[in-house]
Each structure stands twice: as structure tokens, then as C-alpha cells.
Amino acid sequence: xxxxxxxxxxxxxxxxxxxxxxxxxxxxxxxxxxxxxxxxxxxxxxxxxxxxxxxxxxxxxxxxxxxxxxxxxxxxxxxxxxxxxxxxxxxxxxxxxxxxxxxxxxxxxxxxxxxxxxxxxxxxxxxxxxxxxxxxxxxxxxxxxxxxxxxxxxxxxxxxxxxxxxxxxxxxxxxxxxxxxxxxxxxxxx
Numbered sequence: 001x002x003x004x005x006x007x008x009x010x011x012x013x014x015x016x017x018x019x020x021x022x023x024x025x026x027x028x029x030x031x032x033x034x035x036x037x038x039x040x041x042x043x044x045x046x047x048x049x050x051x052x053x054x055x056x057x058x059x060x061x062x063x064x065x066x067x068x069x070x071x072x073x074x075x076x077x078x079x080x081x082x083x084x085x086x087x088x089x090x091x092x093x094x095x096x097x098x099x100x101x102x103x104x105x106x107x108x109x110x111x112x113x114x115x116x117x118x119x120x121x122x123x124x125x126x127x128x129x130x131x132x133x134x135x136x137x138x139x140x141x142x143x144x145x146x147x148x149x150x151x152x153x154x155x156x157x158x159x160x161x162x163x164x165x166x167x168x169x170x171x172x173x174x175x176x177x178x179x180x181x182x183x184x185x186x187x188x189x190x
Contacts, residue, residue: 035049036131088133093126095135096126096127097126099159100124100126104155105122105124105131105155105185106122108155108185109122109133109154110152111149111153112146112149112150112153112156113146113149114142114145114146114149116137116138116139116142116145117135117136117137117138117142117143118135118136118137119133120134120135121133121134121135121137126186129184129185129186130182130183130184131182131184131185131186132180132181132182133180133181133182133183134177134178134179134180134181135178135179136167136177136178136179137176137179138174138176138177139175139177140164140177141175143161143164143179146157146181147161148179150181150183155185155186156184156185156186157179157183157184157186158182158183158184159182159183160181160182160183161179161180161181162180162181162182163178163179163180164177164178164179164180165177165178165179167180
């Protein structure tokens with residue numbers, strides 16, 4: 001018996017078969033990815049469960065060591081602790097002083113101070129970077145020029161004139177202006 005109109009080689013039959021095969025391949029690929037994901041999750045969960053007891057053991061050891069340190073600290077006299085703290089503070093000051101770049105500070109000041117200005121004192125605070133400057137100038141314009149130049153330098157910030165006063169050194173000698181300036185030296189210290 002022959003069925004008319006039924007052709008196994010028809011294009012719509014081949015297209016449906018290709019789509020079905022493609023769908024089966026996609027479902028199989030997704031199933032493999034799901035199995036891989038589940039396997040990875042089981043593996044990671046096993047590792048986490050293996051690490052948890054070791055972590056708890058380490059935390060217990062840390063607590064035990066901290067208790068031993070507290071017990072040892074109570075045995076040290078307070079006077080000895082104060083002496084060592086004083087020594088540590090002195091060593092820290094020495095380290096900060098050696099890390100402060102005097103050459104860098106002086107080079108930046110040399111670029112900024114105009115010819116009519118003389119610096120008589122430079123007092124840096126090594127911990128904060130604050131620098132106090134004291135000096136003399138021929139005129140207020142020289143002080144103003146110095147303040148403007150210091151403010152433009154990348155190594156300095158927060159430049160402030162704290163004080164200025166007229167000084168008469170001797171009869172017949174020209175008047176000079178004494179001044180005091182504060183600034184923050186923010187250049188990287190080596």
C-alpha cells in the first residue's frame with residue numbers, strides 16, 4: 001500500500017529531524033554542565049568542611065597564646081614597661097628623623113625664597129610634616145612673593161603668615177620685617 005503525498009526525503013521532514021537533533025544536543029550539553037556544576041559544588045563543600053576543623057583548632061591556639069601573653073604581661077613590672085616604652089619612643093623619633101628629607105625640604109625652600117628674604121630658623125615637626133619658618137625680609141612685597149611661591153610649590157600646602165613686625169636694628173640702619181610662617185611639607189620622605 002502506497003500513501004500518496006508521503007515522502008521521507010521531503011525538506012520539512014529533514015528540517016524537523018535536524019531541529020530535534022539540535023534540541024537533544026542542547027539538552028544533553030546543559031545536563032552535562034549541570035552535572036559538572038553539582039560535582040564542583042560537592043568538591044568545594046567537602047574542602048570547606050575539611051578546613052573548618054583546622055580553622056577552629058588555629059583559633060583555639062591563638063586564644064591560648066593570647067592568654068599566655070596576658071599572663072606574661074602581668075608578671076612584668078609597670079616600671080619596666082614604662083622604661084621600654086620610653087626607649088621605643090626615642091627610637092621612633094630617631095627613625096623619623098632619619099627618614100625626613102632635609103635636603104628635599106631645603107631644595108624646595110631655596111626655589112621659593114626670593115633674594116630679599118633671609119630665613120633664620122626652620123623647625124620641622126617630623127611626625128606631622130608641619131614646618132615653622134622664621135626670618136627677615138626687606139619689604140612686605142618680598143614676604144608676599146615668598147608666600148605666593150611657597151603656595152605654588154607642589155611640596156607645600158597650607159602656607160600661612162603667622163606674624164610680621166618691623167625691626168629697627170640700629171640707628172641709621174634700614175628697617176627690616178621679621179616674619180613667621182607655617183606650612184605643611186608633603187613631599188615624600190625617603
